[in-house]
Amino acid sequence: MYFELLTKDIRLREGLKACMNCGVCTGVCPSAEFYDYDPRQIVCIVQSRDDEQIEQLLKSDRLWYCGECMSCRPRCPRGNTPGYIIQALRTLSQQLGFFTESEKGRQQLAIKRVIGHHILEKGYCITPRLVAPAMHPEQGPVWDWAVGNDTDFWTKFSPNYRGAGAGALREIDSDAIAEINRIFEVTGGKDFFDTIEAASDRKARQMGFDGADESYVNHTYTFNSGNHGA
Amino acid sequence: MVLNSWREYEKEIADDRYYYARSCIRQNFFPGSETTFLRIMRQLGKDVYDDPRHTSCTGIGYHTDIVPLDTTMAVVARQFALMTEAGYENMAISCITSFGLYTEILETWHEFPETEQRARENLFKATGREFRKPKNIAHTSDIVFHNREAIRQMAVRDLKGLKVVEHIGCHYAKIFPKSGIGGSEFPYVLAGMVEAWGGQVVDYPERRHCCGFGFRNYLVKANRGFSIANSRKKLESMKPYKPDFMVANCPGCAMFLDKWQYALAEMENTTYGADGRGIPVLTYEEMAGLVLGYDPWEMGMQMHQVDVEPLLDKLGVDYDPAAKFLGRAGKYIGAPKPAGVNSFEGDRIYRIKN
Numbered sequence: 001m002y003f004e005l006l007t008k009d010i011r012l013r014e015g016l017k018a019c020m021n022c023g024v025c026t027g028v029c030p031s032a033e034f035y036d037y038d039p040r041q042i043v044c045i046v047q048s049r050d051d052e053q054i055e056q057l058l059k060s061d062r063l064w065y066c067g068e069c070m071s072c073r074p075r076c077p078r079g080n081t082p083g084y085i086i087q088a089l090r091t092l093s094q095q096l097g098f099f100t101e102s103e104k105g106r107q108q109l110a111i112k113r114v115i116g117h118h119i120l121e122k123g124y125c126i127t128p129r130l131v132a133p134a135m136h137p138e139q140g141p142v143w144d145w146a147v148g149n150d151t152d153f154w155t156k157f158s159p160n161y162r163g164a165g166a167g168a169l170r171e172i173d174s175d176a177i178a179e180i181n182r183i184f185e186v187t188g189g190k191d192f193f194d195t196i197e198a199a200s201d202r203k204a205r206q207m208g209f210d211g212a213d214e215s216y217v218n219h220t221y222t223f224n225s226g227n228h229g230a
Numbered sequence: 231m232v233l234n235s236w237r238e239y240e241k242e243i244a245d246d247r248y249y250y251a252r253s254c255i256r257q258n259f260f261p262g263s264e265t266t267f268l269r270i271m272r273q274l275g276k277d278v279y280d281d282p283r284h285t286s287c288t289g290i291g292y293h294t295d296i297v298p299l300d301t302t303m304a305v306v307a308r309q310f311a312l313m314t315e316a317g318y319e320n321m322a323i324s325c326i327t328s329f330g331l332y333t334e335i336l337e338t339w340h341e342f343p344e345t346e347q348r349a350r351e352n353l354f355k356a357t358g359r360e361f362r363k364p365k366n367i368a369h370t371s372d373i374v375f376h377n378r379e380a381i382r383q384m385a386v387r388d389l390k391g392l393k394v395v396e397h398i399g400c401h402y403a404k405i406f407p408k409s410g411i412g413g414s415e416f417p418y419v420l421a422g423m424v425e426a427w428g429g430q431v432v433d434y435p436e437r438r439h440c441c442g443f444g445f446r447n448y449l450v451k452a453n454r455g456f457s458i459a460n461s462r463k464k465l466e467s468m469k470p471y472k473p474d475f476m477v478a479n480c481p482g483c484a485m486f487l488d489k490w491q492y493a494l495a496e497m498e499n500t501t502y503g504a505d506g507r508g509i510p511v512l513t514y515e516e517m518a519g520l521v522l523g524y525d526p527w528e529m530g531m532q533m534h535q536v537d538v539e540p541l542l543d544k545l546g547v548d549y550d551p552a553a554k555f556l557g558r559a560g561k562y563i564g565a566p567k568p569a570g571v572n573s574f575e576g577d578r579i580y581r582i583k584n
Contacts, residue, residue, distance in 0.1 A: 009299075010299075010338065010342050010345065011299070014338075014341070030439065030440045030442065030444065030456070030460045031444065031447070031456065033460070033463070034455070034456045034459050035456070064446065065447075065456075067442075067445055067447045067456065068293045068444070068445050069443075070330075070400055070401065070404045070405045071400060071404055071439075071440060073404055073405055074403075074404050074413075074414040074415070087295060091295060091298065094295070107446065107452070107453070110450060111291075111294045111296050111446060112296045114449070115294060115296065116291055116296050119285075119286055123285035123286055124254045124257070125254040125255075125286045125289065125290040126258055126290070127258065131258065138454065138458070138489055138490065138492070138493040139489055139535075140489055140492040140535040140569055141535075141567035141568070141569055142532070142533060142566045142569075143489070143535070144566065144567070145555075145563075145564065145565065145567075146533060146566075149563040149564070152557030152558050152563045153557050153558075153563065154261055155558040156530075156556075156558045157261040157262045157264075157265045157530055158257075158261055158265070164282070165282055166281065166282040167280065167282075168252065168256075168264050168265070169258070169261065170282055172285055173283070175283075176283050176285055177285075179356065179357045180285055180308075182356040183301060183304045183305055183308065183352065183353070183356040183357070184301055185356070186304070186352050186355050187300040187303075187304050187352050188298055188301065189297055189298055189300075189301035192296070192297075196296065220450075220452075221450055221451050221452065222451050222452050223452055224455075
């Protein structure tokens with residue numbers, strides 16, 4: 001059943017030919033160095049078409065370790081792309097609501113609320129004020145200084161910063177924003193967001209939160225059980 | 231030994247009349263680099279159209295798996311429609327994630343024509359727009375590479391005597407090796423610039439390793455250990471080769487390799503430069519701009535967490551130290567707090583931690 005659902009995704013069709021389990025993908029994988037993670041096993045499970053194992057994978061943390069750098073793609077001697085297979089699995093995991101069953105999967109809500117909303121509201125994945133120094137201490141004092149003086153600083157390079165016209169970080173006008181929102185509606189992007197919200201809300205209540213509120217989002221954004229290491 | 235393996239992967243790069251697709255990340259972290267690219271193109275006499283209507287390609291949302299493929303395809307189709315309406319056929323793409331995504335979408339449309347049809351229908355239904363596919367797509371580093379000889383002829387200085395680490399963003403050529411100069415194994419887009427301008431490219435074991443962005447692995451605070459650990463792996467690997475600076479073609483990579491040096495200095499009291507400071511990380515626009523004699527602060531090099539002044543001094547750049555922290559119209563806007571990555575025992579020229 002799950003394999004048939006996955007084959008509806010062209011990334012699965014493109015990404016999975018016939019894996020011989022050589023493990024080159026794992027050898028080159030930045031996630032495999034950091035996490036207890038083996039992309040070879042992911043491909044092996046999907047290739048097995050075993051529903052029980054695939055469902056387990058769709059509900060597990062290890063589905064969410066890949067950084068989608070795609071370093072695996074050019075190295076596979078059989079033309080497979082584990083990164084594409086993972087993209088198809090992650091999409092299915094969210095469609096079925098399984099992503100909320102793992103600590104790393106639950107983080108999808110925080111990403112949707114931050115990056116997803118920003119695309120729909122501003123037309124950018126990020127803008128300077130979104131990368132708040134309090135949430136990004138690793139950005140250091142120069143970023144803190146730049147964001148604290150954003151209008152005086154970015155206008156030095158882009159006179160239309162947060163204003164009308166062309167240039168870096170201009171305000172994207174309401175017509176363009178409306179078009180992006182309609183594209184999300186027509187193509188199922190909005191429905192996908194709603195699915196992430198609904199499943200997260202259910203899970204949040206199960207976990208004792210008052211729904212998928214700010215406190216739950218902060219939890220998914222910051223909590224690390226420490227059970228992911230290599 | 232001169233490696234020429236990159237020549238197996240050459241590609242056609244349009245020579246003029248570009249539709250410019252800006253990068254979310256570059257606009258945030260290197261706003262002066264996009265300004266510098268446009269300035270270089272003007273100096274070369276090229277026509278680049280900077281369209282206020284284009285938006286994010288959704289790339290970060292796509293690669294964090296919150297934006298479905300059909301949605302991203304229709305958003306990219308909208309960029310193509312804007313290009314078509316503006317009368318352009320060549321895309322110049324500032325972001326590596328976007329470049330990888332545009333390439334992937336065009337390849338997917340070629341291999342699965344029904345997906346192109348669906349993207350056209352979705353775009354028309356949502357916006358009433360139609361499009362022609364671009365004749366040529368190039369990353370903006372491709373375009374600077376394409377003009378490296380012309381830039382050398384206009385140069386006011388060179389990179390002689392400097393050892394340079396080049397870092398290529400993973401999505402430049404790992405997804406589609408034929409889309410990048412030199413492919414995924416021997417990318418030459420930055421090395422070609424460095425060599426043309428007299429520098430020495432450093433080969434080191436982890437040269438092709440990811441910078442550590444990993445999309446959700448940086449964006450979510452709980453996951454950032456992945457990001458810093460992978461940057462650290464690269465920094466440790468390059469340190470023995472004593473590079474004078476790094477240069478990257480991906481805006482995210484340039485930012486992470488810079489900022490994680492700050493974090494590592496604070497966390498572990500470790501710096502990676504031969505002189506005890508951090509290793510400056512440049513964008514290729516900044517590297518080209520320095521060769522062409524542009525002012526570093528006008529290019530936004532004060533945005534770097536690792537101070538660039540030691541490199542500017544090696545290059546003999548005549549810069550005004552006091553102008554570093556001036557905002558619009560020369561207004562002084564204070565200075566960032568000092569950081570360990572910039573300190574050096576006996577350092578009296580640059581900012582010192584204590």
